[in-house]
Amino acid sequence: MRRSGRLQTFLLTRRWRRDPVLLEGLFLSPRPHSLLGWWFRGPHPNGRTRFAHGIVARASGAVIGVHIVVRQRDGSAHCHVAVHERAWWGKGVVVEARTRLFEHFFAHGITRFGATIDARNAPSIFNYRQLGFRVIGNATTYDHDPLTGRGRPAVELELRREDWLARPPGRSL
Numbered sequence: 191m192r193r194s195g196r197l198q199t200f201l202l203t204r205r206w207r208r209d210p211v212l213l214e215g216l217f218l219s220p221r222p223h224s225l226l227g228w229w230f231r232g233p234h235p236n237g238r239t240r241f242a243h244g245i246v247a248r249a250s251g252a253v254i255g256v257h258i259v260v261r262q263r264d265g266s267a268h269c270h271v272a273v274h275e276r277a278w279w280g281k282g283v284v285v286e287a288r289t290r291l292f293e294h295f296f297a298h299g300i301t302r303f304g305a306t307i308d309a310r311n312a313p314s315i316f317n318y319r320q321l322g323f324r325v326i327g328n329a330t331t332y333d334h335d336p337l338t339g340r341g342r343p344a345v346e347l348e349l350r351r352e353d354w355l356a357r358p359p360g361r362s363l
Contacts, residue, residue, distance in 0.1 A: 193241065193242070193243055193244075194235060194242040194243065194244050194256070195235060195237070195242075196234060196235055196236070198242075198244075199232070199233050199234075199235050199242040199256065200228070200229060200232060200233075202242075202244055202253055202256055203228070203232050203233060203256055203272075203274075204225065204228055204232075205274060206228075206232070206272065206274060207222060207223035207224075207225070207227070207228040207232070208222045208223075209274065212272050212274060214308070215272065215308065215311060215314070216270060216272060218231065233256065233258050233270075235258070238261075239260065239261045239262075240258070240259070240260050240261070241258065241259045241260075241261075242256055242257070242258050242259075243256065243257045243258075243259075243287075243291065244256055245257055245271075245273065245283060245287045247275075247278070252275075254273055254274065254275040254278050254283065255271065255272055255273035255274055255275065255278070255283065255284075255287075256271070256272055256274075257269065257270070257271045257287050257288065257291060258270040258271070259291065259295060261300065264301075265299060265300060265301040265302075266300065266301060266302045266303070266304060267295060267300045267302075267303050267304070268303070268304050268305060268306075269288070269291070269303055269305060270305075271284050271287065271288065279313075280313070284317045285317055285320055285321060288317075288321055289321070292321070292349070292354055296351045296354050296355070300351065301350065301351050302348055302349065302350045302351060303323075303348065303349045304346065304347065304348045305318060305323065305346070305347045305348075306329060306331070306344050306345070306346050306347075307344060307345055307347070308342055308343070308344060308345075309328070309342075309343040309344055309345045310343070315345060318347050318349075321349060322349050322353055322354060322357060323347040323348060323349045324347060324348055324349070324353075325345055325346070325347055326346050326347060326348050327345075327346040328343070328344065328345060328346065329343075329344045329345075329346055330342065330343060330344065331344050
């Protein structure tokens, strides 16, 4: 993984603005965004409370996705991930990248990670459960589903530091 600043993150994610599958996975409108619109709507790492890390393929060194962490004042954090290279989907990249990031952030003061994901995204739910996240509730998003015009069904999950530290060393839960 490679840490990215605002401009680097914009450059790495600019192609997402025309990918409806990735946009919907991030609870954004699947309609294409202009470059200027993406500058304001896309990820905004600031190096203090919002961080972006490029997910790098070991063999080629190419960035295949981005992981974003947003720290809250209460010691918790939210995380988002998107792998834009479809060839890497289903290969364990998300779990491997998050395992490394959780090790780092839990060692540096984060007490819990929360996530809100589309309830229809079974692979994402599986990845979160594999990492030890627990379902803590259901929600409806503020972003409207373009087909129904209503908020999207979502699942809220959390992973606490004590649960992460209690897992067998060197592996996810």
